[in-house]
Amino acid sequence: MPALSQQEFNQIRKRFQAVTGISLNDSKQMLVAGRLNKRLRAYGLSSYQEYLTLLDAPNAADERQLMIDLLTTNETHFFREPSHFDFIRDEVFRQLKPQQTFKAWSAACSSGQEPYSLAMLCMDKLGAHNAWEIFASDVSSKVVEEAKQALYPLHESTELSHDYLHRFCLRGVRSQEGQFLIKPEIQRRVKFAQINLNMPLPVVGEFDVIFLRNILIYFQLPMKQKLISRVLSQLKSGGYLILGHAESLLGIADDYLLAQLTTLHPSVYQKN
């Protein structure tokens, strides 16, 4: 593997940050070298500088997206941080008005486990006939495409209860051996899009719940503030913003943002 010089690393992280808002610290140099090395090999390039030159070509939009896909960290699980799902079941659903369509947005959905978990919970507690919609997006087109496939390795099935596995999933056969599929009636309720939260948002609508979990950790303060206010503009009054357990708005939100929110738990906020 060619060495990634400090100067090349700086150029790559500057480019990555300009698109995603994510700042990669010095400890990520080896990781970046490893993840991009496969692109050097694919093109038969002998240095990262050559790859950077290639990225500048006007027709290299797909390669620029591929670089973003390779450098984002997409770790996720079904029903990750389960207390958030308990909160939705016990508090949010209880407050729904008759005829109200429940709308949730998983704003950094990775490969789909988070929005499908939400959809299973909705199907279980709100049912097939009630109105509910899940919208899910991520900056990485690769994970969004994976999410649309709704096909997961069998070992991830242990993250689901037997009941949910039985009711909402199908065991893969033939070419899908060793995998399981989210049932079409769940899949149909989840709409996916590629959305970069570092850019002005397209029209996404207004939501009762927005999941913005395990993403703030990758940003520096000004970007965190920008991102929170951007996402908050899509939350209904009385709606809930849910961050990852290790995240909070303490030290992030300025007075203007704080005035819009009530803290219910360190990672759960309600819009006033």
Ligand SMILES: C[S@@+](CC[C@H](N)C(=O)[O-])C[C@H]1O[C@@H](n2cnc3c(N)ncnc32)[C@H](O)[C@@H]1O
């Ligand atoms: C660690 S995963 C968290 C997935 C899921 N929310 C969870 O908690 O399990 C973080 C996700 O944020 C996405 N991401 C990073 N920067 C983003 C941006 N600027 N806009 C949208 N998504 C972004 C990454 O692609 C990645 O899939």
